[in-house]
Amino acid sequence: MGSLLELIKQRRSTRTFENTPMLGKLCHDVHQIVHKDNIGPFKTPISIKFIDRQEYIKQNRNMGTYGLVKGIRNCIVGILDERSSKGMIDYGYIIQKKIIQFIQLDLGTCWMGGSFNRSEFKEALNISDSKFIPAIIPIGKTHSKSLLERALCSLVRSKTRKPFDSLFFKNNMDTPITDIQAHDLYIPLEMVRWAPSVDNSQPWRIILKDNCAHFFMKKIQPLESSIVHIDLNMIDMGIAMSHFEMGCNEVHRFGNWKEQDPNFDLDPKYKYIISWNFF
Numbered sequence: 001m002g003s004l005l006e007l008i009k010q011r012r013s014t015r016t017f018e019n020t021p022m023l024g025k026l027c028h029d030v031h032q033i034v035h036k037d038n039i040g041p042f043k044t045p046i047s048i049k050f051i052d053r054q055e056y057i058k059q060n061r062n063m064g065t066y067g068l069v070k071g072i073r074n075c076i077v078g079i080l081d082e083r084s085s086k087g088m089i090d091y092g093y094i095i096q097k098k099i100i101q102f103i104q105l106d107l108g109t110c111w112m113g114g115s116f117n118r119s120e121f122k123e124a125l126n127i128s129d130s131k132f133i134p135a136i137i138p139i140g141k142t143h144s145k146s147l148l149e150r151a152l153c154s155l156v157r158s159k160t161r162k163p164f165d166s167l168f169f170k171n172n173m174d175t176p177i178t179d180i181q182a183h184d185l186y187i188p189l190e191m192v193r194w195a196p197s198v199d200n201s202q203p204w205r206i207i208l209k210d211n212c213a214h215f216f217m218k219k220i221q222p223l224e225s226s227i228v229h230i231d232l233n234m235i236d237m238g239i240a241m242s243h244f245e246m247g248c249n250e251v252h253r254f255g256n257w258k259e260q261d262p263n264f265d266l267d268p269k270y271k272y273i274i275s276w277n278f279f
C-alpha cells in the first residue's frame with residue numbers, strides 16, 4: 001500500500017458494485033470502522049448505520065436510488081437529529097475518514113446526496129420526520145464500469161481537479177500559492193485538492209495566515225439559491241477538512257479545529273467555515 005496521498009489520488013467513486021453480501025472478517029472490520037470515531041469538529045450527534053439493503057427490500061420496504069448507481073447491497077446511512085450546516089460538515093468529516101479506511105480494505109464507495117429517495121430510506125429505517133439523512137454511501141466490491149457510469153464520470157469531469165493555485169492562498173485571496181511554495185503543507189493541501197465533492201464542484205478555498213489555515217466555502221453559481229446544493233457543499237467542506245487533518249498528521253503539522261473568523265475583506269460568495277490552528 002502506497003502513501004495516504006497516493007491512496008486519495010487514486011480513489012474514485014464506484015457506481016457499479018458487485019451485488020453480493022458482505023461476510024465474515026470483512027463484514028466485522030466494516031462494522032468496527034462504522035461504530036468508531038463518530039465525533040466531528042462541531043460535535044454534532046450523528047447516528048451511523050451499516051445496512052444490507054436487500055433485507056429491507058425483501059420486506060417490501062423500498063430504498064430507491066434512481067438507477068444511477070448499480071448493484072447496491074450494503075450502505076452506510078447516517079442520521080442527524082436536525083438539518084444544520086454544522087451537522088452536514090461533521091457528517092462529511094466523520095464519514096470520509098471511514099471511507100479512507102474502507103479503501104484500505106479494497107472496498108469501493110460513492111457519496112450519494114442527490115440520487116436516492118430520502119423519504120423511502122427514512123420510512124424503511126423507521127426514522128422520525130424531524131430527523132435528516134444528509135447522504136448515503138453504498139459500499140462494496142467494485143464491478144467494472146457500466147456505460148452509464150462512464151458517461152456520468154465524463155459529464156462531471158470526475159478525473160480532473162482545479163489547479164492548486166486557484167484553491168490555496170497566503171494572507172488573502174489575492175496571493176495564490178503554488179505546490180512548491182506550500183512547502184511541508186503540500187501533502188495536506190494536495191489531499192484536499194483530490195477530495196470528492198458534489199458534481200465535482202470543489203468549493204473549498206484555504207487561506208494560510210499566521211499560524212492558521214482558514215477554510216472558506218465558495219458558493220457555487222448558478223445553483224447558489226438551491227438550499228440542497230449549499231447543504232451538500234457543506235458535506236464537501238467536512239470531507240476536505242478530514243483530508244487536510246489526515247495530511248497534517250502525516251507530515252507532523254499537528255493542530256486543532258477552531259472557529260475564529262479572521263474577518264478578511266472577501267467577496268460575499270466566500271463563506272467562512274473554520275480554521276486549523278497549528279500547535
Ligand SMILES: Cc1cc2nc3c(=O)[nH]c(=O)nc-3n(C[C@H](O)[C@H](O)[C@H](O)COP(=O)(O)O)c2cc1C
Pocket residue numbers: 011012013015068069110111112113114115116135156157158159195196197198199200232233235236239
Ligand atoms: C456530498 C456529495 C454528494 C454526492 N452525490 C452524488 C450523487 O447523488 N450521485 C452520484 O452519482 N454521485 C454523487 N457524488 C459523487 C461526485 O459526483 C464525485 O465525487 C465527483 O464527481 C468526483 O469524482 P470522484 O469521486 O470519482 O473523484 C457526490 C459526492 C459528494 C461529495
